[in-house]
Amino acid sequence: MQRRTFLRGAGLVGAAAALAPVPAACSADDDALTFFFAANPEEADTRMGIVKAFERRHPGIRVRTVLAGGDPTQQISTFCAGGRCPDVLMAWEFNYAGLADRGVLADLNPLLDADREFAAALRAESIPALYETFGFSGGQYAFPEQWSGAFLFYNTRLFAEAGVPPPPGRWDQPWTFDEFLDTATALTRRAPNGRTTQWGFVDTWSPPYTAALFGMNNGTPWAVPRLNPTHLNFDDGDFLDGIQFYADLSNRHRVAPAASDTQAISTMGLFTAGQAAMALGGHWRYQTFAQAEGLDFDVAVLPTGPAAAAKGMAARSAIGSTGLAIAAASRRREQAWEFVKFAAGPAGQALIGESGLFVPVLRSAIAAPGFAAAHTGIGNLAVLTGGPAHAEGLPISPEWQKVHALMDRAIGPVLRGKLPAASLKTELSPQIDEVLATA
Numbered sequence: 001m002q003r004r005t006f007l008r009g010a011g012l013v014g015a016a017a018a019l020a021p022v023p024a025a026c027s028a029d030d031d032a033l034t035f036f037f038a039a040n041p042e043e044a045d046t047r048m049g050i051v052k053a054f055e056r057r058h059p060g061i062r063v064r065t066v067l068a069g070g071d072p073t074q075q076i077s078t079f080c081a082g083g084r085c086p087d088v089l090m091a092w093e094f095n096y097a098g099l100a101d102r103g104v105l106a107d108l109n110p111l112l113d114a115d116r117e118f119a120a121a122l123r124a125e126s127i128p129a130l131y132e133t134f135g136f137s138g139g140q141y142a143f144p145e146q147w148s149g150a151f152l153f154y155n156t157r158l159f160a161e162a163g164v165p166p167p168p169g170r171w172d173q174p175w176t177f178d179e180f181l182d183t184a185t186a187l188t189r190r191a192p193n194g195r196t197t198q199w200g201f202v203d204t205w206s207p208p209y210t211a212a213l214f215g216m217n218n219g220t221p222w223a224v225p226r227l228n229p230t231h232l233n234f235d236d237g238d239f240l241d242g243i244q245f246y247a248d249l250s251n252r253h254r255v256a257p258a259a260s261d262t263q264a265i266s267t268m269g270l271f272t273a274g275q276a277a278m279a280l281g282g283h284w285r286y287q288t289f290a291q292a293e294g295l296d297f298d299v300a301v302l303p304t305g306p307a308a309a310a311k312g313m314a315a316r317s318a319i320g321s322t323g324l325a326i327a328a329a330s331r332r333r334e335q336a337w338e339f340v341k342f343a344a345g346p347a348g349q350a351l352i353g354e355s356g357l358f359v360p361v362l363r364s365a366i367a368a369p370g371f372a373a374a375h376t377g378i379g380n381l382a383v384l385t386g387g388p389a390h391a392e393g394l395p396i397s398p399e400w401q402k403v404h405a406l407m408d409r410a411i412g413p414v415l416r417g418k419l420p421a422a423s424l425k426t427e428l429s430p431q432i433d434e435v436l437a438t439a
């Protein structure tokens with residue numbers, strides 16, 4: 001499922017024919033292990049491949065898949081409140097804390113304690129920041145299964161035709177906001193009537209989150225501590241300067257489209273059609289771009305602002321991750337544990353890497369030849385393989401849905417150029433603090 005779609009709580013774009021309808025899949029008298037997840041058709045096919053591989057290894061366990069058909073968080077809550085909670089649940093870094101806080105998800109630590117060999121192997125292979133993403137209030141409520149942080153895709157043909165040097169391909173060799181703006185300006189084209197025919201930059205993620213990502217890349221994290229914070233840094237000058245830079249790309253510099261410019265064609269469509277030189281997104285966009293006819297692209301790191309440069313900081317992505325959790329009410333906990341171990345462990349992660357659909361989260365799978373072979377068109381593979389280790393966590397709070405609503409409302413006028421980013425210091429920060437204080 002595309003992260004932008006999930007953040008907006010929108011419906012999914014399709015379902016694989018092999019997947020069972022949701023109500024039947026959650027039937028309480030079914031003897032199969034149920035697995036709830038969200039996916040577009042390409043992702044669903046890969047999911048089914050992992051399920052089938054698990055069933056071959058565990059012939060005594062049958063898995064019945066449940067494909068989300070709307071807002072996943074709401075569906076999970078509805079299922080579990082009605083006594084039809086799936087056994088294994090896909091979890092997002094933004095929503096799992098609320099579910100854990102309400103007792104929907106099982107703490108996996110007791111299962112880890114009883115399976116010391118797997119626990120040791122998992123912790124040795126895991127990237128700490130990703131693994132810790134699903135640790136909340138002393139519990140481990142999911143295991144990460146993919147890294148879906150944001151980076152840049154860029155059209156190599158447009159760069160070459162314009163004689164513009166390609167952007168950096170390593171997180172520890174960042175470029176600056178100014179260099180990024182110069183590049184986007186050089187690659188923006190306008191017709192004699194003033195209509196833009198080619199944009200230097202488009203955002204295919206969620207603008208409020210991208211704005212905060214630019215704030216983070218100006219040397220200030222979203223929150224300290226990250227887990228269950230009581231304050232977000234929307235009152236920090238450097239963080240706000242990063243947000244202002246992002247807003248100015250559209251409103252002041254006109255190198256990125258405003259919302260009115262994407263009524264006829266989406267930002268995804270602009271990049272796919274060769275009408276945008278750079279696109280911010282995550283690996284969830286890779287398959288779409290790879291299948292686009294005539295589109296030659298590579299990947300690059302995000303730029304850093306002057307405050308980050310002064311601190312000698314490398315470029316950062318967002319952690320962005322989905323994980324696998326077990327329902328606290330599951331009557332098939334041992335079977336669910338075997339499935340989660342397989343999918344989030346070395347075997348399942350190797351399949352994920354070889355599929356080219358996700359960036360796996362275990363070091364062995366990231367470094368495996370299969371992952372590189374699935375990305376033969378990517379020259380800057382270090383953007384993907386180094387992304388998890390150069391990602392910074394977004395805040396984790398059981399109140400995140402309320403925080404998201406506040407952000408969406410307050411940042412909108414800033415992104416439209418109606419208010420400066422500095423207004424968030426008084427218009428947003430106190431409201432978020434009030435919500436987080438109740439967590």
